[in-house]
Amino acid sequence: MPRLYFRFYAALLASLALLTLAVVLLWQWAGAPVELSDRTLGTLLRNALPPAEAPPEQQQAALERMTRGLRADITLFSKDWQRLAYVGEPLERPDRRMLRQQRMERMERMEARQHGEDGQRGADSRRNEHGNAGDRRGGAAHEAEAAQRAGPLDQARRWARGDEDIDRPLRQRRFQMHLDDGRHIVSNTPLRQAPSRMRLHTILIGLAIIIAIAAYPVVRRVTRRLEHLQKGVESLGAGNLSARVEVKGSDEVAALAASFNRSADQIEALVGAHKTMLANASHELRTPLARIRLALELSKDSVEPKRRAGLEQDIAELDQLIDEILLASRLDAVGERTENEELDLLPLAAEECSRYDEADLDGESLIVRGDARLLRRMLRNLLDNARRHGVPPTTVKLRRSGAGKDVCAEIVVQDAGPGIQQSEYDKVFEPFYRSSNARDSVGSGLGLALVRQIARRHGGEARCAKLHTGRSAFVITLPLAQPA
Template sequence: MKRLNLGLPRLYFRFYVAILVILLLFSLAVRQVWSRSGGPLERSNVTLSHVMQNVLAPPDAPREQQQAALENVAKGLNAHMTLYTRDWKTLAVVGDQIPARHWRQRGITGPPPESFVRLPDGRKLLSSEPLGFTRPKAMLNNALLLLAVGIGIAAFPLVRGLTRRIERLQHGVESLGAGDLKARVQVEGNDEVARLALSFNRAADQIEQLVGAHKTLLANASHELRTPLARIRLALELIKDGVDPKRRAGLEQDIAELNELLDEILLASRLGAVVDDTEFEELDLLALAAEECARYDDAVLDGESAVMQGDPRLLRRLLRNLLENAHRHGRPPANVRIGSAERMAVLTVWDDGPGIPETEFERVFEPFYRRRNTRDNSGAGLGLALVRQIARRHGGEARCVLMADGRSSFEITLPLAAKRRAD
């Protein structure tokens, strides 16, 4: 069974993208709020810069005063501090000097700065001990980025685990639809997917039981019906001299029709089963058609060789049903033509009768449907239904189409063999 492909991303991918989009929108919203109102970290840094400017000496004070003020700030902090001018000239140093641009250059000795405070007057204070929050907006952006990456990495196995269970359930449904009546899915967890898996398994159990009961019923019915039919036929043979010949012929015809009906019902049931046990072999559809047309005096065959993979017994039954339909309900001769188009063998059957009205093109393929006002109303109405079932079992189709002269014909399309397609 082919998988349905609508060109859409897989479910787990859509789930995952949805989570990432939500994270992105959340990050943008937080940044927007921060930029408009100013976060507490940003306000604390502004406050710290003003406090440091008030504690330190004015920017135009002598270096001794700058040094004394900086030592007063560093007292008890056990920190290395360096005060620079607006253009990065050294004003005062406590402990080891922290080089300017330390974090942008390599090979520079000295303690790295833990805090960078830009004073309102343009001076820069570098400290080896943290005095406040460094670049709060950058910290916020980095934190949001790390949060998004962390949630994205953690969400993927969760989303993939959920959709993988759904994919296993899909595989079970496809297996059941393809004919594996024993297909079941593993029940994992205790959520909606697990309950869906339980429901599928229960439905599969019921389908398997129903199909088994259906097969058993048909087999038993066939056996029970054939036994009395055989006794009736034997009784007719024993009392043939005491039965009116006309009545005897009618009874024999009734018995033959019942036997044919049983054969058609059993074949229709087997073809309608989901399990495909048809054995294919390479054959020439033209040769099969020639054998079947030889059974009728009024059958005309024309066409070309069409090599395909198929079940000879079923394809003979398809041809026989079409010819028998033309013999019973049409006018001789029955014409059979075999051609090919678009890597498909095309079998066309028609007769010289008026054909089938266009309104009944689909109904004639319904089981037990029989058209009225035909010259022969015998048959159970399963012949054309079997034709369509056999064609579909071979990967083809059966339909009723209009010909150029306005009459109808039966057109059967069947896949050609691979070698034939290559030619």
Template sequence: MTRLYLRIYLTVVASLLVFAAAFAWVWHSRGGPYDTTMHSQVQVIANALPPARAPMADQQQTLDRLAQGLPVRLALLDASRRLIAQSRPRPGIDDQPAVPRAGEALWMLHLPDGRWLQASLPRGGHQPLHVLLLSLFTLAAIIGVLVLPVVRRITARLERLQQAVESLGAGDLRARVAVEGQDEVARLAQSFNQAANRIEALVGHHKSLLANASHELRTPLTRIRLTLELIAPSVNEERRDGLQQDIGELDALIDEILLASRLEALPHLEATEAVDLLALAAEESARHGGVDLEGAPATVKGDPRLLLRLLRNLLDNASRHGIPPVQVRLQVADGRAELVVRDHGPGVPEGECASVFEPFYRGSAARDRAGTGLGLSLARQIARHHGGELACRYEPDGAFAFVLSLPVAS
């Protein structure tokens, strides 16, 4: 990808070079002030010189008078470029032969009567057009050098603004950018900071409201559970079991909402330690029962309570929606621990695999089954807080599996 400052800089330099080239082409093809001046000089010199048939002495005298005070040597040639006369050399300055040598000619004027007037510098010189073009290209180089730091400073501020936008999009609501200068980029940075402040305030208010509402639901839920226990003897057993199941689901939902809110409020884990992922999986597999566990030990760095909650949600999901036996396989490869939880149920349709981790999403195969709809979303959130990822796939033998990948602790 081409950097913005390089594109702007190259555009400026290219524009200068194109202008210089176009100027040179117009000058060469249609003439310019220099050509007009030269034509005028030709006419003036032709009027001053004697006719071509005039005596050589008259032509020599006129040529010396024209060269008087000029830092050039003049030579008058006939139509076939044979020397007619030349200005006399000045002692100490024009000690070299008077006839111009190769590389010494500055210009040659073609007179209307066919003669040529040649002007030369003994020590060489440059054509005025070359001098002009050299000046234009030198000016382009100077402007190019001066433009680069200015363009780089502008685009550097845009790059910092881009980094802040990416950080905000990645979930860092505290991302801000320094306001530098008073131009459009500075106003854009100021607008971004104002928008980020509003977003942070709105999200913070939403999280606080959600956490407080979930916490306040604990009290009436406890009263309902206590009342149900008091009236249990007078309630039909089937109805009582249904009410207890509903209360359990509400309690689990509140617990997961509170945990999700706490994770969203923390961009990073508060405390981490070395965790034996195989031992943690064995502990949770024993609690569920009927889970086949195999694999090699793997140590990861993280919060053991959150990792245990992640494994619990995966096994709960497999037990609730899958078909036994549930199998857990742990392996280490390329510095990452891969934990696969698979069952022999119908799995998730391929079109729903990307949506199964969304909060409160219930697939078509699990729409009428128990569950809060937050388990897999919370599991992926925990995995990403540990620098890992949680995904789903179909194994080569057709079994559906959830795959947890975490970096191994060094």
């Protein structure tokens, strides 16, 4: 299933593509007015000018008639770029090399003319060297003026040689148009109205690409916050009541995150209050239960043995229920300390199996880290459940499961009975749940719920699964202790 930010981003890209396509189609449908104006202008110029093979005089007259009233320099060239006519200053072919050659020739002519003028002034100064002081000052002024004029000539010469940018002081922008008959018109004023269709398409595509690249981090930022919110919801649903999400910004996503945090606070407070009340009530029940047990002991001579045995069994079951409620409350308590030591499951399982007449143990030594008291309670609850609701004998198997880094310890408990229906595989781990075929059975209804709590407390899991034999069994997985 595609991620949400991919959907947002795909929708944005699709919108940009549709916009670009719509503009292009509209351009085509409208007849491409810019290009149409270029073609129209070219056709008008060609019709107004004489044929390409007409004498230059006719083309000059036609060009002057066409450009009457315009303050522009326009030059008409033949197909092979021979000048046919011009208005204003004659323009050259817009070629950098030709422009450089032209400027070189022009600088040489200016330099030759300058040398001629300087030589003439020098001769005049020598003829008048015996004149008055004013004349001598005049000759010096002429020489200074010549030196001053030589500066720009040297700079122009450097431009012409390419030592400096020739286009910086001398460049004048040129606009040209090619007629259908091969002639060219060059002007220093624009001849066209707007860019061509291909250039417009390129601009639109480039703009769409820029918007698409710039929009990705924006879309990703919004969906990343939604992903964080999703992780918080999943963590809360998995039982982590302290799960919260960071609130960023002031938009709808931030408001949703704040609402989630407030709801999680209320849920955590309600569940905590419920667990505290249940634990306190269970603890307070121990005092009247002890009194009932004491009264039964004092009046055992006046109570029939059969009735006394039933009362003692009821008191034992009630005491077990209270004990399991207190244990479940401690396991759910945040920050409850659990002993963490290396334990071998094989002797623990052997010790618990020895308490039951028809319980067999088969397996290997498996080292895990955990609380020995809780792990014994987990095995005891599994064996009690098999004794009460199953058919003997009960088999306990210890084995390794998985491979590589995923290898773990696995405990399989199975009896000889028909097992549990597949629709109840998860329900049997709910507190106070009783199977459909065991409504009147004894037990507190918390035994298997404690089994799952203890397994998860140790980083494992408890589940009910169907084995290759066709019968169901309880499977507990625990992480193996890592070697030091």
